[in-house]
Every structure is written in structure tokens, then in C-alpha cells.
Amino acid sequence: MWKNATSCQAGASHGAGIGRKLNVRLVLKLVSVLLLAMGTARFAGSQDSAEPATFPAGADILQGTVTGVEGGTYQVKTEGGATWKVFTGVNTFFRKQRDPIKPADIHIGDAIVAGGEVDQKAKTVGAVFLAVIDPAQAKEIEQRRADFGKTWLAGKVTAINDLKITIERPDKKAATIAVDENTSFRKRHDSITLLDIKPGDRVYARGALQNGLFMASILTVVDPNQRRGDPAARP
Structure with missing residues (x-):
């Protein structure tokens, strides 16, 4: 286990409160980015930093591969090798190919995008949404990043x-x-x-x-x- 039960519970509580803290405009922004990542829009953005943690640039979005799952908390590794923790809760929307899924449907090895309250220093995301993307979508996102x-x-x-x-x-x-x-x-x-x-x-x-x-x-x-x-x- 990569984190203890106490920290997991704290993370879940953090995620559960996300929806109450975010204003409607930010939620709509993040949902629009989710639709982008799922291939429903062509307008995209990225960062050209050595370790881009978010996609698109300026949006509070994390992209990476799930390397650990414990309760409602997911450990995610970015393409650059950084490890992040994504906390989810009752207000988190879960999607795959634009369809609703359950937290249990997310597994180690899945490529995901997650958006919400991002703490760059702590490398954590209190997720408003978490979406599983297929390898082709992940590759396209990374290519857009590289082309920005x-x-x-x-x-x-x-x-x-x-x-x-x-x-x-x-x-x-x-x-x-x-x-x-x-x-x-x-x-x-x-x-x-x-x-x-x-x-x-x-x-x-x-x-x-x-x-x-x-x-x-x-x-x-x-x-x-x-x-x-x-x-x-x-x-």
C-alpha cells in the first residue's frame, strides 16, 4: 500500500468538499476541458515546460497514468515522471468515453485526466472530474502539448x-x-x-x-x- 488509511481518509474528505468550494464558472470551465480531452472539441492548449503537469495550459487539469489506487484516492504518474495524488469524493464526476463510470472502474495502468483544485507544490488534485482516456486520446493530447x-x-x-x-x-x-x-x-x-x-x-x-x-x-x-x-x- 502506497499510503496509509488515515491519509486516504483525509484525501477523500478533501475531494468530497471540492464541489462545494468551486464556483459554477470554474466547474463549467473544467467540464469543457473534460469534453475537450474526450475528443468533442478541437480547441486545445498545453504547456511547453519540461514537466507539464496540466492540460491545457492554465486549466487545472492533470494528465497521467494511474499507478496506485486506494479507496477514492489515485496515485498518478505524469509523462515526465512526477507522481501526483488525485483525491475524489461525492462531488467528483467520473467518465470514460463520455459515459458515467464508477470509481471502481478505474484501474492501475489507466490513462486519465483529472481536474479541480490543483496544488502544484504538494502535487495533489482535489478532483471535480476524473476521466479515463484511451491510448489514442492520450497520445493526441501529448502531441498537442509538444506542438504548442x-x-x-x-x-x-x-x-x-x-x-x-x-x-x-x-x-x-x-x-x-x-x-x-x-x-x-x-x-x-x-x-x-x-x-x-x-x-x-x-x-x-x-x-x-x-x-x-x-x-x-x-x-x-x-x-x-x-x-x-x-x-x-x-x-
């Missing part, structure tokens, strides 16, 4: 200077997106121009690094009021 900042970027526009757009990434880091006459701009089904983009807009850019600068081939303004199921919302 190389083939795509996303964030909130903070400044526009000539042909350079400064954004705040979901992890609060700044990034610059360069555009030129070959960049396609769009919002929903409509073509727009650089002049239509304003600070505060949330954008998703596809492109490539050129001389250390991210050059966008397509830049999409993401409508926060648009339903994720709408194809126009997909960059």
Missing part, C-alpha cells in the same frame, strides 16, 4: 503592434503571433481582417516558427458565446 508554440498558439490578445499580436496564454505567459499578407483571419464563418481584432479577444492561431517567431497562417477569433458543438467554433 510550434504549430499552434492560443490565448487572449493584450496588444497589437503593427503586424505582431501579443497574447496572454492560458498559463499567463506572454507570446507573440506574427501575421502577414498570407495570414487568413476569420471569426465563425466569416472572413475578417487584422483591424477587426481587438485587445481582449481570444484567438487561436495555426502556423509555424520562423526565425524564432511564431508566424500565423490562420488566425481565428474564438467567440466565447458560441456552442462548442458548432463547427464554426472549431479553428
Whole structure:
């Protein structure tokens, strides 16, 4: 056993209180990320740190492989080798392929994503949700992580200077997106121009690094009021 019964009980109590502490907006944010991880949306994010613990960047999400199970507490190892503990409780949603499952359906070796109250220092998550993902989904998530900042970027526009757009990434880091006459701009089904983009807009850019600068081939303004199921919302 990798942890004693006392700590397990404390962890379960921690998880049980998560739903009461989180506000509705955060819960909706985490649920939307769960839907993303299960393949129902294409908008994704990641961190480019050496040991990315969360997915997408800025969202309180942990991804890894279950290495231990005790009651409602799961030990999870990330791809980078860090060990985390995920506490669950009565307010935790459990899913697999978008279908509800029971805590007992999660086993050692399963790839999971979990979201809730993340303590980076203690490496713990008080989970609002925990989802089992298949190997293909896990591989896709890791690939998106690796590609972030190389083939795509996303964030909130903070400044526009000539042909350079400064954004705040979901992890609060700044990034610059360069555009030129070959960049396609769009919002929903409509073509727009650089002049239509304003600070505060949330954008998703596809492109490539050129001389250390991210050059966008397509830049999409993401409508926060648009339903994720709408194809126009997909960059």
C-alpha cells in the first residue's frame, strides 16, 4: 500500500468538499476541458515546460497514468515522471468515453485526466472530474502539448503592434503571433481582417516558427458565446 488509511481518509474528505468550494464558472470551465480531452472539441492548449503537469495550459487539469489506487484516492504518474495524488469524493464526476463510470472502474495502468483544485507544490488534485482516456486520446493530447508554440498558439490578445499580436496564454505567459499578407483571419464563418481584432479577444492561431517567431497562417477569433458543438467554433 502506497499510503496509509488515515491519509486516504483525509484525501477523500478533501475531494468530497471540492464541489462545494468551486464556483459554477470554474466547474463549467473544467467540464469543457473534460469534453475537450474526450475528443468533442478541437480547441486545445498545453504547456511547453519540461514537466507539464496540466492540460491545457492554465486549466487545472492533470494528465497521467494511474499507478496506485486506494479507496477514492489515485496515485498518478505524469509523462515526465512526477507522481501526483488525485483525491475524489461525492462531488467528483467520473467518465470514460463520455459515459458515467464508477470509481471502481478505474484501474492501475489507466490513462486519465483529472481536474479541480490543483496544488502544484504538494502535487495533489482535489478532483471535480476524473476521466479515463484511451491510448489514442492520450497520445493526441501529448502531441498537442509538444506542438504548442510550434504549430499552434492560443490565448487572449493584450496588444497589437503593427503586424505582431501579443497574447496572454492560458498559463499567463506572454507570446507573440506574427501575421502577414498570407495570414487568413476569420471569426465563425466569416472572413475578417487584422483591424477587426481587438485587445481582449481570444484567438487561436495555426502556423509555424520562423526565425524564432511564431508566424500565423490562420488566425481565428474564438467567440466565447458560441456552442462548442458548432463547427464554426472549431479553428
